[in-house]
Amino acid sequence: MSTAVEPQQGAEPRDERPGGRGLVRAFAQGELGSIRVILMLAVIWTVFQLLNDRFLSAVNLTNLLLQIVSLGLISTGVVLVLLLGEIDLSVGAVSGLAAGVMAVLTVKHGWPPVAGIVAALAVGLAIGTANGLSVTAFGIPSFVVTLAGQLAWQGALLAVLGSTGTINLPDSAITDLTFTFYSDAIGWIIAVVVVGLYAVASAVAYRRRRRAGIEAGRADLIVLRVAAVSLAILATVFVMNRNRGVPLAVLILLGFVALFGFWTTRVRYGRHLFAIGGNIEASRRAGIRVDVARVGVFAIASTMAAAGGVMAASRGLAVNQSSGGADVLLLAIAGPVIAGTSLFGGRGSAWSALLGALVIGSISNGMDLLALESSVKYMITGAVLFGAVVIDALARRQRLAAGRR
C-alpha cells in the first residue's frame, strides 16, 4: 500500500466517493445492503403497480404496513439471534402459543386485555430464557434446542386452545393495537419530531467528530442521508393520512426496530453481539460475559416473537390452531437475510427486519391483489427467497475474494 494515509489526517475516505468505483465495490460486496433492498423493493412495487394499479394506493399501502407488523416484530428478535451466529427456529410456534395464552386468558377466563398481553410476553420471555439456558448451560446447539421447541410449543398451543380450536377476540385493547389510527395532525407532529431529532443528532455527531479532529465523513453525504430518511418518513405519513391515518401498530414496529437498531450500534452491550458473532472466543477473552448476552438475546427474541403473535392475533381478530404455524418461522428468518443480515453471525442490522418484512409483505400482498392461486404464490415466494440468498452468497464470495473475511 504505497499511498498510506496518516491515520490522523484521513480526511478523504477513499471508498466513499459517490459514483466512484468504491461505491460499486461496496455494493457488490453487500456493504450497502439496505440500498440493495430498497432497489429490490422499488422493482417489486413497480412490477405489481404495472400489473394492478391499486397496489400503490393509500389504502393498500396502509394494509401492507399493517400486514408486516407481526412478521417485522418477530424478525427483529431473529436479527439479534443471527448477529450472535445462532438461530432460533421456535419463534413461529412461540408467537402462536403466546397469542393462544393471551386469547384463552382474556376470553375464557375474563382477564383484562392488558394483563393478557403481559402474560403473552411473559410466556415468550420464559421460553426464550429456557432456550438460552439450554444453549449455554448444556452446550446444545441452538438449532436443536429451538427446533425441538418449535414442535413442542405447537403442541402446547393445541393444548391451550383445547377443544374449541379457534378463539375469536372481541373488541378490546388487544384489537385496538392494530385498529387505532391517529389523526392527520398527530401523524405530522410525529413525523416532524422524528425528522428533527434525526437531523439534530446527525449534525451534533458531525460537529463533535470535526472538533475532535477525526474522520467525520463527508458533509454532503450526511445531508443527503438525512434528506432521504426525512423524505421517506414524510412520504409515509402523507400516504397514511390519505387513508385512515398513521396506525398505532406501525409505530409499535418502527419503535422496536429503531430501539434495537440504536442498541446494537450505539450501546455497549449491543456492540458486544457483533463481537460474539464475529469471534466468540475473542469476546470471552475480552471479558465480555458471553453467556449472559446469549441468554439475554434468546429471551429478547422469544419475547419479540410473542409480541409478533399478539399483533397477529390483534389484526386477525382470532387465535386458532394454525396461529404462528405454516410459513411464519421461515419468513421471519428469510426477511432479515434478504435485507443483508448474515446467517453466519456478526453482520446485519435491526433495520433489516423492517426492510425484509417489507419485501416479503409486498410480494405476498401483491400476489393477493392479483388473486393468484396458493400454488403459484408459494412457488414465487420460494423463488424470491432463493434469489435473495444467492445474492447474499455472491456478496459473501466477493468479500472473500477481496481478502476480507
Next chain:
Amino acid sequence: MATTASQGPEEVAPPAAPLLLARGVSKSFGAVQALVDVDFEVHAGEVVALVGDNGAGKSTLIKAIAGVQPGEAGEYLFEGRKVSIHTPQDAQRLGIATVYQDLALCDNLDVVANLYLGREVVMSGVPGALRILDEVTMEGRTTELLTSLSVTTLGSVRTEVGSLSGGQRQSVAIARSLLGEPKLVILDEPTAALGVSQTEQVLDQIGRLRERGLGVVVISHNLHNVFYVADRIVVLRLGRRTATFERRSTTQEEVVAAITGAVRAELHAGHGGAGA
C-alpha cells in the same frame, strides 16, 4: 561446561521483588500433567522468552497466568503482593495483558472496536444497560496509540480488521494489549505467521514495550527471534521448568539442548530444575 546464570560487570541487577512471581503452578487435563509445580518470574523492564517443544506446557502456563485456564495449584505474587488469578478479569485488573497467537480479533469489527473490545469507553451519566459508546474518544485514542507504536500503514482506523495483513493484525493486537496500561504483557507466538520485515517490526514493537518499563513474556519457537529480543530465556520441558539462561551468556545450541532434553537440566545453573 556448566554456565553460570549471570555474569559480566555490565549486568544490571534486577530489583529484589519481581513484577510477577508464580510459584508451584500445576495443571492437568485428565491423565495428562500439563504443568508440574512450575515456578516463573518476570521483572519490570525485562523481556522473558518462554521456550519449549510442542506440548511442553508454555501455553498452559500463560493461560494460567492470564486467568483463562486457572491452574489447579500455585500461588502468585504481583509486585510482591499475594494475589489470586481465577478469571481473565482478575489478570486484567492486576495489569496483565495477553496477546494470543490467534490474536483474538473480531474480523467483522473495525480497528477501533477491536482495540476497545470488552472495555469500551461510554458516555458518562447514562445508566446500566444503556451505556452509549463514546466513539469519538475511542477513535482519537486509537489513532494516538497506533502512532506511538509507529503503525502507519492502516488507511483508516475504521477499516475492518478482517481486511488487514498479518503484521497489521499483530500490531492491532499489541496496541490493544497496551490500552489498559498494563504492567505485564504476554505474547504468544507473536511472529509465527509473519514475513521477515513484518517480524522485525513486531520485534521492535516488543523492544518498545520494554523501554516503557513493562514486563514482557514472549512465547516463541523461533530461537533467532528469541535471541534478538529476550533478556532471559526460560525452558519448559514436559510440563516442568528445566532450565533458565541469560541471553548474553548462552548460545542457541545450549538452549536447543535444553528444549530437546539432550542435556540434563541440572548441569545448567540459574533458576534450575523445578523438582530440585
